[in-house]
Amino acid sequence: MSQAATALPPFDGRAFINGQRCWAQAGARFDNISPVHGQVLCEVARGDGADIDLAVQAARRAFTDKRWCGLAPAARKRVLIRWADLVLAHAPELALLETLDMGKPIQYATQVDVNSTANCIRWYGEAIDKVYDEIAPTPAHALALITREPMGVVGVIVPWNYPMIMAAWKIAPALACGNAVVLKPSEKSPLTALRLAELAMEAGLPAGVLNVVPGFGTEAGTPLALHMDVDCIGFTGSTRVGKQIHVMAGQSNLKRAWTELGGKSPFIVMDDCPDLERAVQTAVGSIFFNQGESCNAPSRLLLHHHIKDAFVERALQLLPQYQPADPLHPETVMGAIVDRSQLDTVLGYIEKGRQEGATLLAGGQVARVDSGGFYVQPAIFDGVGPHMAIAREEIFGPVLSVMAFNDVQEAVHLANDHVYGLQASIWTRDINCAHGVARALRAGTVHVNQYDEDDITVPFGGYKQSGVGRDKSLHAFDKYTELKTTWIRIDSPV
Ligand code: NAD
Numbered sequence: 001m002s003q004a005a006t007a008l009p010p011f012d013g014r015a016f017i018n019g020q021r022c023w024a025q026a027g028a029r030f031d032n033i034s035p036v037h038g039q040v041l042c043e044v045a046r047g048d049g050a051d052i053d054l055a056v057q058a059a060r061r062a063f064t065d066k067r068w069c070g071l072a073p074a075a076r077k078r079v080l081i082r083w084a085d086l087v088l089a090h091a092p093e094l095a096l097l098e099t100l101d102m103g104k105p106i107q108y109a110t111q112v113d114v115n116s117t118a119n120c121i122r123w124y125g126e127a128i129d130k131v132y133d134e135i136a137p138t139p140a141h142a143l144a145l146i147t148r149e150p151m152g153v154v155g156v157i158v159p160w161n162y163p164m165i166m167a168a169w170k171i172a173p174a175l176a177c178g179n180a181v182v183l184k185p186s187e188k189s190p191l192t193a194l195r196l197a198e199l200a201m202e203a204g205l206p207a208g209v210l211n212v213v214p215g216f217g218t219e220a221g222t223p224l225a226l227h228m229d230v231d232c233i234g235f236t237g238s239t240r241v242g243k244q245i246h247v248m249a250g251q252s253n254l255k256r257a258w259t260e261l262g263g264k265s266p267f268i269v270m271d272d273c274p275d276l277e278r279a280v281q282t283a284v285g286s287i288f289f290n291q292g293e294s295c296n297a298p299s300r301l302l303l304h305h306h307i308k309d310a311f312v313e314r315a316l317q318l319l320p321q322y323q324p325a326d327p328l329h330p331e332t333v334m335g336a337i338v339d340r341s342q343l344d345t346v347l348g349y350i351e352k353g354r355q356e357g358a359t360l361l362a363g364g365q366v367a368r369v370d371s372g373g374f375y376v377q378p379a380i381f382d383g384v385g386p387h388m389a390i391a392r393e394e395i396f397g398p399v400l401s402v403m404a405f406n407d408v409q410e411a412v413h414l415a416n417d418h419v420y421g422l423q424a425s426i427w428t429r430d431i432n433c434a435h436g437v438a439r440a441l442r443a444g445t446v447h448v449n450q451y452d453e454d455d456i457t458v459p460f461g462g463y464k465q466s467g468v469g470r471d472k473s474l475h476a477f478d479k480y481t482e483l484k485t486t487w488i489r490i491d492s493p494v
Contacts, residue, residue, distance in 0.1 A: 011097070013044030013190065015051060015214060016197040018058035019207025024215070025050045032190065035103035035336035036327050038372035044190050047215030049223035052182065055211035056229050059153045059180035062208035069150050069178030073129040080125025080176060083203035087118040090199060094164065094192055099327050101189040102160050103336030103373065104290055106328050116456075117164040117196070120472075123456045124172040127474060136485075143488040148481035150178035151256065152231035155224040157217075157245070158193075159237045160186035160338050161293040161396075166260075167193050169460070170234040171210065173476040175200075182230070183212045184221050186237075188338050190214035217241065226252045232480060236260040236295075238394075239419075239465045246468070258469035258479045260295070260461055262394040263422030266415035267298035267451065268437070270408065270428040271306040274449060279427045280314045284400070286451045288322045288378045291337055292346075292398035295466075296423040298451060300384075300391060302411050305404045312382060312402055316362055322398070324367045324375035336373045337397060343374040346397030350379055353390040358401070359383045386414055394420070408433060412440045421463030425451045444470070 013032055014021040023029070028046035033039070045051070062068060068076070087094065094117075095109035104113070136144035154174040158166040163185060171181050185193035190212075197212045213220050221241075225233050225248035233255055235245045242259035249257035267286075273279050286298050303311050327335035337343040343366070350364040363379035378398035384391050390401045405411040415424055424443040428434050438446045444462040447453065454460075459470035469479050 011042035013042045015045040016212040017055045034100045035374045047213035047220040052223040055182045058208040063180040067206040068209045077125045079204040084118040084122035086199040097191040102338045105332040105335045117168040120168040121172045124176040128176040145486040154179045155230040155233040156183040157235045160189035163189040164192045166236045169471040174480040177480045180209045187216045228253045232256040259467040261467040263295045264420045265298045265423040266300045267425045268302045268411045271304040272429045273427040274429040282451045284318045287400045301402045308404045322378045349395045356388040416442045419465040422466040
């Protein structure tokens with residue numbers, strides 16, 4: 001084991017159920033391998049249906065006796081804000097866990113992942129005592145109250161690319177509304193979710209309100225999605241598994257199912273782009289951020305043929321800035337791919353791109369082999385055809401596919417002719433083109449002359465096979481509450 005790994009404290013991979021750390025009931029464990037150096041960080045509880053059931057029972061008891069949902073919204077707010085403060089107070093520890101678990105550079109784990117997680121928890125805490133219910137405009141002899149109620153037990157299943165942020169986007173609004181939660185983190189990145197749950201209890205969240213069961217998808221995720229006493233499932237992950245989640249919801253108790261899924265976002269640059277240098281920097285920075293392992297990465301670069309060659313030439317000049325390096329070094333911008341199987345997937349797509357006739361301009365080689373971890377040089381393909389696998393399928397790695405177009409109609413057709421509809425971007429100085437294209441693009445978020453703005457105040461989610469429902473913003477409360485109408489007869493004496 002490397003020097004850095006031996007110097008680290010022991011990690012706790014036990015589940016967190018009913019306020020207690022525990023191993024899986026059957027005693028099964030799995031090795032948690034760090035992509036940074038390929039070494040085992042710790043053993044993790046390998047949860048299965050029995051552990052999910054225990055966690056759901058704990059959550060159900062916590063919900064039924066109202067230890068959390070019975071508190072005033074302002075009291076829940078105070079706990080969530082304390083929790084956000086604790087996340088920030090543990091920033092170095094949480095960032096280190098995130099980097100070791102899934103390979104992202106430590107500077108981004110600290111600046112982006114920890115800060116966004118704390119901000120999300122704080123924002124929903126602050127929001128919950130400021131949202132009002134409704135009174136319907138009914139005739140005078142009756143009063144109709146329209147109120148939001150927590151659903152009960154919410155199951156949450158998240159991926160490994162932003163383990164804390166993806167969890168926070170769901171558990172923060174779900175808890176703020178008064179639900180109890182059972183969270184299953186990805187088997188590739190379980191450690192921060194477990195620490196977040198401990199910190200929540202330290203902040204005052206009652207035992208049983210937030211439970212975390214690590215384990216594999218089919219062993220722990222499926223029993224959660226099929227559980228008859230789970231009222232709602234919030235899922236982020238691949239479209240393949242997301243479709244199964246909707247089926248499982250229907251096969252069991254028709255639990256509400258919300259899915260945030262894959263993407264293949266188009267980044268369209270017109271020949272009147274107001275700032276080509278900023279467009280190149282943004283395109284390259286956005287596709288290669290988080291090693292390309294972002295659902296909203298602009299992996300399809302659609303360039304007007306007038307500017308294509310100059311744009312690509314400049315992108316190639318920027319590439320050396322994104323070479324993989326030690327994720328624990330404070331200046332690294334490109335870290336490790338999450339595991340060997342994801343690295344093989346990325347390399348497989350690069351090979352397929354070549355075979356299908358695209359031109360690999362740079363990158364695509366395995367890197368840092370001596371480290372023992374999993375690294376690949378960022379790759380740029382030119383001459384990509386719309387039917388090639390590297391244009392149609394989500395690679396989830398640092399691979400940019402460049403396509404040329406002749407006019408705006410062709411650009412919009414290429415952008416929309418896809419199963420995904422998560423995000424999109426249009427770069428132009430023509431206000432009519434900007435508005436017209438923004439309306440025409442079938443995507444949950446459209447960026448005009450930028451790509452990197454993001455905020456907890458705006459909804460996040462996709463059209464088409466990018467999922468069902470929205471995370472973030474006040475709209476997330478719609479996912480974790482039921483609407484109730486209460487009619488009250490008024491026999492007025494006056
Ligand atoms: P994945 O679908 O393989 O796994 C996601 C989660 O589902 C994991 O916790 C996994 O254990 C679990 N799971 C797997 N099979 C399951 C099953 N049969 N039943 C229940 N649970 C199961 O996805 P991944 O590889 O972890 O993550 C990458 C995917 O996530 C990409 O497609 C990416 O686009 C997507 N993603 C989407 C968003 C968004 O907001 N739209 C955000 C981040 C990631």
